[in-house]
Amino acid sequence: MNLIRKQVDKIKKPFLKGGKLELLYPAFNAFETMLFVPDHTTSKGSHIRDGVDLKRTMITVIIALLPALLYGMYNTGYQYFIQTGLDFTFLDAVLHGAYKIFPMIAVSYAVGLSIEFAFAVYRNHPVNEGYLVTGLLIPMIMPIDMPLWMLAISVVFAVLIAKEAFGGTGMNILNPALTARAFAFFAYPTFMSGDKVWVSEATNVDAISGETILGTLAANGDVTYSSFNMFMGSIPGSVAETSVFFVLIGALILISTGVGSWRIMISGIFGASLVGILFNLWGANSLMSFDWYNHLLVGGFAFGIVFMATDPVSAAQTTKGKWIYGFLVGVFCILIRVFNPAYPEGVMLAILLMNVFAPLIDHYVIESNVSKRRKRWANIKLKTA
Amino acid sequence: MSKDISINNGANLNLKGLAIKELKAAKKSLTYAINPDDFFALVPRMLVKEGEKVSKGQPIFHDKNDESIKIVSPVSGKVTEIRRGAKRKILYVIIQREGEDVVKFEIPDLQSLSKEKIIQLLSESGSLAYIKQRPYNIIAKSNKLPKSIFVSTHSTAPYAVDFDFLMSNRIDDLQTGIDMMSAVIEKSINFTVTHKKNSNFNNLNNVEIYNIKGVHPSGNESFQINKIDPLNFGETVWVIKPEDLANIGAFFRTGVFCSSRTVAVSGDSLKSPKYFSTVIGSSISSLINNDEIDDIKNYRFINGDPLSGSKVEYSEFLGFYNNSLSVIEEGNKYRMLGWLPFMYNSIPSLSKTSFSWLLGGTKKVNTNLNGEERAIVVTGEMEKYFPMDIYPMQLIKACMRGDIEKMESLGIYEVVPEDFGLVDFSCTSKIEAQEIIKSGIEIMLKEVG
Numbered sequence: 001m002n003l004i005r006k007q008v009d010k011i012k013k014p015f016l017k018g019g020k021l022e023l024l025y026p027a028f029n030a031f032e033t034m035l036f037v038p039d040h041t042t043s044k045g046s047h048i049r050d051g052v053d054l055k056r057t058m059i060t061v062i063i064a065l066l067p068a069l070l071y072g073m074y075n076t077g078y079q080y081f082i083q084t085g086l087d088f089t090f091l092d093a094v095l096h097g098a099y100k101i102f103p104m105i106a107v108s109y110a111v112g113l114s115i116e117f118a119f120a121v122y123r124n125h126p127v128n129e130g131y132l133v134t135g136l137l138i139p140m141i142m143p144i145d146m147p148l149w150m151l152a153i154s155v156v157f158a159v160l161i162a163k164e165a166f167g168g169t170g171m172n173i174l175n176p177a178l179t180a181r182a183f184a185f186f187a188y189p190t191f192m193s194g195d196k197v198w199v200s201e202a203t204n205v206d207a208i209s210g211e212t213i214l215g216t217l218a219a220n221g222d223v224t225y226s227s228f229n230m231f232m233g234s235i236p237g238s239v240a241e242t243s244v245f246f247v248l249i250g251a252l253i254l255i256s257t258g259v260g261s262w263r264i265m266i267s268g269i270f271g272a273s274l275v276g277i278l279f280n281l282w283g284a285n286s287l288m289s290f291d292w293y294n295h296l297l298v299g300g301f302a303f304g305i306v307f308m309a310t311d312p313v314s315a316a317q318t319t320k321g322k323w324i325y326g327f328l329v330g331v332f333c334i335l336i337r338v339f340n341p342a343y344p345e346g347v348m349l350a351i352l353l354m355n356v357f358a359p360l361i362d363h364y365v366i367e368s369n370v371s372k373r374r375k376r377w378a379n380i381k382l383k384t385a
Numbered sequence: 386m387s388k389d390i391s392i393n394n395g396a397n398l399n400l401k402g403l404a405i406k407e408l409k410a411a412k413k414s415l416t417y418a419i420n421p422d423d424f425f426a427l428v429p430r431m432l433v434k435e436g437e438k439v440s441k442g443q444p445i446f447h448d449k450n451d452e453s454i455k456i457v458s459p460v461s462g463k464v465t466e467i468r469r470g471a472k473r474k475i476l477y478v479i480i481q482r483e484g485e486d487v488v489k490f491e492i493p494d495l496q497s498l499s500k501e502k503i504i505q506l507l508s509e510s511g512s513l514a515y516i517k518q519r520p521y522n523i524i525a526k527s528n529k530l531p532k533s534i535f536v537s538t539h540s541t542a543p544y545a546v547d548f549d550f551l552m553s554n555r556i557d558d559l560q561t562g563i564d565m566m567s568a569v570i571e572k573s574i575n576f577t578v579t580h581k582k583n584s585n586f587n588n589l590n591n592v593e594i595y596n597i598k599g600v601h602p603s604g605n606e607s608f609q610i611n612k613i614d615p616l617n618f619g620e621t622v623w624v625i626k627p628e629d630l631a632n633i634g635a636f637f638r639t640g641v642f643c644s645s646r647t648v649a650v651s652g653d654s655l656k657s658p659k660y661f662s663t664v665i666g667s668s669i670s671s672l673i674n675n676d677e678i679d680d681i682k683n684y685r686f687i688n689g690d691p692l693s694g695s696k697v698e699y700s701e702f703l704g705f706y707n708n709s710l711s712v713i714e715e716g717n718k719y720r721m722l723g724w725l726p727f728m729y730n731s732i733p734s735l736s737k738t739s740f741s742w743l744l745g746g747t748k749k750v751n752t753n754l755n756g757e758e759r760a761i762v763v764t765g766e767m768e769k770y771f772p773m774d775i776y777p778m779q780l781i782k783a784c785m786r787g788d789i790e791k792m793e794s795l796g797i798y799e800v801v802p803e804d805f806g807l808v809d810f811s812c813t814s815k816i817e818a819q820e821i822i823k824s825g826i827e828i829m830l831k832e833v834g
Contacts, residue, residue, distance in 0.1 A: 042754055051733065376617055
């Protein structure tokens with residue numbers, strides 16, 4: 001360890017104050033702090049500090065994402081092979097998935113981190129770790145056959161417009177990963193819906209037709225998958241959203257480490273169930289009569305509510321606000337699915353919509369606290385007057 | 386009659402090296418010093434010059450804005466140095482011990498003292514400095530009486546002081562102090578003790594006893610005031626530390642300013658951490674000598690607890706108010722891949738991203754920041770360690786902006802920086818909450834007063 005440290009110190013020299021590469025210090029710092037927690041000691045405030053930092057928090061989210069990602073790799077291969085009718089083994093499926101997904105992850109990180117580094121150097125602040133999660137989330141919520149250049153442009157849009165334009169990590173109103181997906185969805189609609197994008201190579205091989213369940217329902221078609229298929233995730237869909245089971249493992253990691261808000265998850269599920277049941281009772285079209293519990297299993301609902309809605313920056317920030325926010329995400333998700341067949345996947349738009357309203361929810365929660373305090377003051381004034 | 390109060394949320398940090406309950410008289414310090422920074426928002430105007438002789442209890446400076454706030458010498462001796470820093474700011478007034486001269490006041494019969502006379506004596510003797518006013522945590526103003534007075538013996542900060550032990554032979558002084566202060570507000574003073582603990586305090590008179598149940602920061606007066614008698618706009622409350630109240634009592638019994646200080650010296654590297662009886666402003670070296678600790682340079686000395694105390698050098702002096710002195714190893718070392726979850730579980734962490742919370746026992750700490758400062762990302766974290774009906778993150782952001790109206794409505798009057806000690810500790814983004822709140826309070830003091 002000392003040997004590595006010495007090498008790092010040697011490389012560090014030109015980046016320090018007065019060195020040739022001083023301006024690039026934030027970029028160097030990002031790599032250095034990846035390898036070592038720095039030797040900084042406390043100068044103001046509390047003299048001792050908790051072992052947790054933003055890196056550890058973000059890495060915990062990435063660990064929580066891994067089960068869904070690995071299953072996504074397998075499912076990508078699985079969908080491809082059963083559609084083409086070729087013989088395959090478990091390993092074949094995983095390898096095919098990895099072959100398709102790794103380039104997406106590489107592009108997402110390369111493009112996004114370049115922009116993050118450039119801004120860190122430009123603004124002379126350390127590189128924030130937020131993009132480590134965003135950069136993995138983006139490929140996980142895109143259709144598998146999306147061209148890499150489209151992915152790259154979506155990433156550029158998300159990082160520049162949704163994040164850096166608002167002031168960078170911690171200041172963004174919208175969840176950057178979902179903004180990337182929304183951008184792709186509206187900029188390249190033909191690549192983001194229909195029956196040709198959800199299965200690997202579907203655009204190149206004529207025989208493949210992989211419509212998502214929600215797409216089928218929106219077109220008033222019949223769903224042939226069982227609830228168990230939907231839960232385990234062997235269905236067509238975006239890369240890593242299909243398996244509720246593996247998303248739940250991630251949820252368990254997030255909740256047990258305290259990194260993700262269980263309040264948002266629980267109230268989101270509650271909101272979606274409630275609206276789902278109401279529509280079941282109404283039952284005017286096939287999306288309405290689609291069983292409410294299946295609504296929770298299909299599409300990106302589980303993935304969205306666990307990994308996207310709980311993004312602490314773009315969600316509501318007060319405890320009460322989180323309950324309201326999560327509930328409304330659930331409600332709007334099902335409402336959009338049912339009432340707007342052009343957008344069969346409601347969860348993306350529901351979360352983005354609630355991202356915009358989250359500050360308003362917080363405002364009213366805090367106002368009620370403030371008015372309670374003011375009332376207490378007013379009572380005292382009356383008594384003494 | 387006592388009442389039970391529960392303060393939920395928060396956490397106790399159980400650190401290794403807590404002072405054992407053994408009281409020793411510290412060796413007499415040669416030099417003593419007063420640091421004007423110990424008195425928040427006080428602008429000192431010197432009343433003595435270098436080389437001048439001072440008696441114990443003689444004013445050495447007063448507040449430029451309020452001359453009734455006097456800081457007096459804790460010992461009899463000679464002013465050897467007025468140490469100044471950048472912009473001629475006074476860092477220390479250093480007094481070398483010499484002789485036994487005292488400033489003595491005539492104290493009439495205690496029963497017949499009027500509240501005006503009590504306040505006047507407090508102010509003239511310099512004992513008023515022992516009383517802090519909320520809001521703002523400044524020295525109490527003699528012209529504005531409070532709606533109530535709080536004394537907390539429920540101590541919860543890391544390396545917490547056991548006031549029961551510390552005060553055991555000063556109960557008479559404490560009772561006199563309580564009698565005087567309750568005469569000032571013409572009612573009992575609010576006295577908080579730890580829930581379900583047999584204590585000497587239960588037999589005190591003129592007090593309303595509250596049994597506080599809760600972990601840190603429930604020992605901080607702000608949270609107790611918020612539960613018992615919340616502070617409203619325009620009101621003031623006085624807060625006095627138990628030993629300071631006993632010192633006030635001692636003054637009324639003897640007529641001489643009492644500068645006694647009992648200090649719990651704690652730290653995991655000390656050979657025998659224990660309590661010392663000494664005097665305000667004593668040198669640190671009179672409490673910890675070279676044998677007690679191996680490599681002094683590698684340690685940080687803190688006047689107060691590790692969450693909210695202030696850093697001093699080994700060659701410097703004890704503060705005016707603190708009952709504890711903490712010694713902590715400097716953490717200026719790199720840790721390879723230290724950010725990985727579930728690595729380095731021995732570092733105390735309130736987050737569940739390490740197994741620290743599973744491991745019981747006392748923990749060793751150092752001053753490493755354990756990361757770097759970042760934008761505030763994680764939400765709901767501060768609320769867990771701030772058991773009051775106030776939104777801490779929103780208040781901190783209002784202070785950062787210097788938004789007076791927001792700070793007021795979000796409850797700045799009810800907090801002091803030290804209440805954010807645990808927020809500072811637990812913050813994932815490593816922000817300096819206490820500094821931010823302090824700057825907010827400074828703005829309020831300047832703009833609203």
